[in-house]
Amino acid sequence: MRAISIRTRRILKNRAFLALCLFSTSATILILALLIASIMVQGSHFLFNSDALSAVFAHGELSQLTKIIRWEFLTNFASRFPEKAGIYAAVIGSLWVCAICALLALPLGIGTAIYLEEFAPKNRWTALVDFNIRNLAGVPSIVYGILGLTAFTRMFGLFGTDKNSALSFGPDNAWWHIQLPFGQGLLAGGLTLMLVVLPIVIISSREALRAVPSSLRQASLAIGATPWQTASKITLPAAIPSILTGAILAMSRAMGEAAPLLVLGIPVFIANTPDNLNDNFTVLPFQIFNWAGRPQESFHQLAASAIVVLLIALICFNGVAVYLRQKLRNPLA
Amino acid sequence: MPDTQPNLAKPATASAPTTTTSSPASEHVTLRVKDFNAWYGAYQALHNITLNIPSQRVTSLIGPSGCGKSTFLRWINRMNDLVANARAQGVMQLDKDDVLDRAFDVVELRRRVGMVFQKPNPFPKSIYENIAFGPRLHKHFHRSDLDALVEQSLRAAAIWDEVKDRLHNSALGLSGGQQQRLCIARAIAVGPEVLLMDEPCSALDPRSTASVEALIRELRQTFTIVVVTHNMQQAARVSDLTAFFFEGKLIEAGPTDGMFTNPKNKQTEDYVTGRFG
Numbered sequence: 001m002r003a004i005s006i007r008t009r010r011i012l013k014n015r016a017f018l019a020l021c022l023f024s025t026s027a028t029i030l031i032l033a034l035l036i037a038s039i040m041v042q043g044s045h046f047l048f049n050s051d052a053l054s055a056v057f058a059h060g061e062l063s064q065l066t067k068i069i070r071w072e073f074l075t076n077f078a079s080r081f082p083e084k085a086g087i088y089a090a091v092i093g094s095l096w097v098c099a100i101c102a103l104l105a106l107p108l109g110i111g112t113a114i115y116l117e118e119f120a121p122k123n124r125w126t127a128l129v130d131f132n133i134r135n136l137a138g139v140p141s142i143v144y145g146i147l148g149l150t151a152f153t154r155m156f157g158l159f160g161t162d163k164n165s166a167l168s169f170g171p172d173n174a175w176w177h178i179q180l181p182f183g184q185g186l187l188a189g190g191l192t193l194m195l196v197v198l199p200i201v202i203i204s205s206r207e208a209l210r211a212v213p214s215s216l217r218q219a220s221l222a223i224g225a226t227p228w229q230t231a232s233k234i235t236l237p238a239a240i241p242s243i244l245t246g247a248i249l250a251m252s253r254a255m256g257e258a259a260p261l262l263v264l265g266i267p268v269f270i271a272n273t274p275d276n277l278n279d280n281f282t283v284l285p286f287q288i289f290n291w292a293g294r295p296q297e298s299f300h301q302l303a304a305s306a307i308v309v310l311l312i313a314l315i316c317f318n319g320v321a322v323y324l325r326q327k328l329r330n331p332l333a
Numbered sequence: 334m335p336d337t338q339p340n341l342a343k344p345a346t347a348s349a350p351t352t353t354t355s356s357p358a359s360e361h362v363t364l365r366v367k368d369f370n371a372w373y374g375a376y377q378a379l380h381n382i383t384l385n386i387p388s389q390r391v392t393s394l395i396g397p398s399g400c401g402k403s404t405f406l407r408w409i410n411r412m413n414d415l416v417a418n419a420r421a422q423g424v425m426q427l428d429k430d431d432v433l434d435r436a437f438d439v440v441e442l443r444r445r446v447g448m449v450f451q452k453p454n455p456f457p458k459s460i461y462e463n464i465a466f467g468p469r470l471h472k473h474f475h476r477s478d479l480d481a482l483v484e485q486s487l488r489a490a491a492i493w494d495e496v497k498d499r500l501h502n503s504a505l506g507l508s509g510g511q512q513q514r515l516c517i518a519r520a521i522a523v524g525p526e527v528l529l530m531d532e533p534c535s536a537l538d539p540r541s542t543a544s545v546e547a548l549i550r551e552l553r554q555t556f557t558i559v560v561v562t563h564n565m566q567q568a569a570r571v572s573d574l575t576a577f578f579f580e581g582k583l584i585e586a587g588p589t590d591g592m593f594t595n596p597k598n599k600q601t602e603d604y605v606t607g608r609f610g
Contacts, residue, residue: 215450216454216456222520223519225466
């Protein structure tokens with residue numbers, strides 16, 4: 001009698017636990033599905049041509065296929081008329097800022113990771129550095145906005161104001177024209193986002209390097225490779241897939257940030273793409289933030305449409321990261 | 334090297350090594366070790382080791398786990414430099430050079446003293462690149478010279494016939510025994526005088542072990558070989574000389590035959606007859 005009851009109880013416990021796990025998983029999926037569905041419903045008005053949709057699906061006119069998407073949403077500048085508004089400036093701004101951020105954050109971050117993981121002595125000083133980097137990764141991004149505002153936008157007031165700058169490099173019409181301070185320009189934005197993602201790049205790169213078996217380092221050192229030759233020819237190549245994955249995920253984080261740029265005070269309305277590194281810009285998350293804050297329902301729909309575009313871009317980023325991880329996992333297999 | 338003797342360092346105790354003449358006067362000594370002490374932090378891992386390792390012979394280091402034989406091996410090519418609190422004192426001479434001298438270039442030392450590890454650790458590169466990696470670190474090669482060197486090294490490690498048709502495939506696709514012989518070929522390729530092997534067969538199956546042991550006997554004609562092993566039959570099979578370590582001290586060293594048939598020391602006898610360890 002007793003043996004059976006223990007056995008039954010064990011089976012019941014097992015089932016209960018399974019049910020709990022299933023519930024958690026399905027709740028997560030349900031929330032995600034709801035989110036995507038509600039955004040798609042709201043955003044569809046400005047993303048799709050209802051005429052072309054019905055032409056293709058109700059009447060089978062495949063010639064209308066390319067017109068299903070309202071391309072003007074992607075190619076128009078922002079406007080105070082919702083029907084004319086688009087996200088062109090925001091998309092271009094996002095690309096610029098992310099490119100600047102990647103060019104600065106990846107070499108710095110990966111270099112730091114290589115030093116800390118492969119060369120730095122393990123002592124109290126490096127432990128302190130390590131502790132601080134981990135803390136920085138947890139700092140809310142809006143805090144980096146304040147730092148960006150003083151360090152990049154105003155440069156502590158050392159070089160006058162951005163309207164009346166004390167120093168500038170390059171001809172005014174060159175794309176690489178730079179003036180100090182950076183004001184609300186692309187460089188200020190890219191550098192501020194660099195601050196946000198740098199700790200993430202460092203931590204993910206360090207973990208990637210740490211995952212390389214130390215037997216490989218020993219093998220390399222034992223045939224007379226210097227620590228630098230070992231790091232550059234053995235450890236780094238073996239860690240590159242994971243480093244890249246981490247870098248891409250960090251970039252998708254940078255692409256989704258609005259808060260630090262909000263603190264910089266980038267302009268709300270932009271009707272041109274940036275001409276040089278000091279030019280004003282806007283990014284997708286910031287454009288979404290602006291539209292969502294308007295009272296009119298149409299602007300909320302515009303915000304939802306821009307969110308769909310942003311989500312698609314982020315899914316592509318993460319997809320590339322997953323693909324790279326799978327593809328490069330076995331370097332020669 | 335540290336110049337202060339730590340407080341914990343004990344003077345040579347009563348159980349001083351009963352070293353038989355491990356190398357007759359006629360034999361050339363490659364590695365000369367005298368009064369060698371090694372520490373990890375405050376813990377002394379080796380006490381007053383005095384041992385001569387003769388050229389073109391296989392010397393096996395035996396003893397129970399933690400007896401210091403691997404520590405000794407890893408000082409010969411200064412792999413212990415990687416351990417933050419490891420230090421050593423005494424004489425360790427490779428031919429005329431002082432291994433422990435900080436000024437002695439460790440990169441050059443490791444070119445002259447190759448190492449094979451317990452677990453095969455080929456690089457995640459092609460078979461060819463695994464061998465070519467070492468030589469290219471030290472000097473620039475013409476393609477044809479490098480090809481010849483790779484072939485020569487793989488032949489010397491008795492693996493050429495198995496891999497000659499797939500030199501540019503991943504080394505990770507080889508079996509464990511093949512990987513270990515590849516690692517030996519990789520160590521040979523930089524032209525060392527001494528080969529250190531840290532339990533080279535303990536991760537291999539019996540058949541691969543046999544092939545690696547045969548290779549060790551073969552390589553003795555060209556290199557001075559020091560093998561750390563837990564396997565006493567292996568020491569008996571491959572080595573000319575055996576050194577028995579126990580609790581950080583060298584208890585007995587001498588020709589392998591004598592060590593196993595007629596050990597002079599009671600502890601050695603207990604160990605080689607399997608009474609402990």
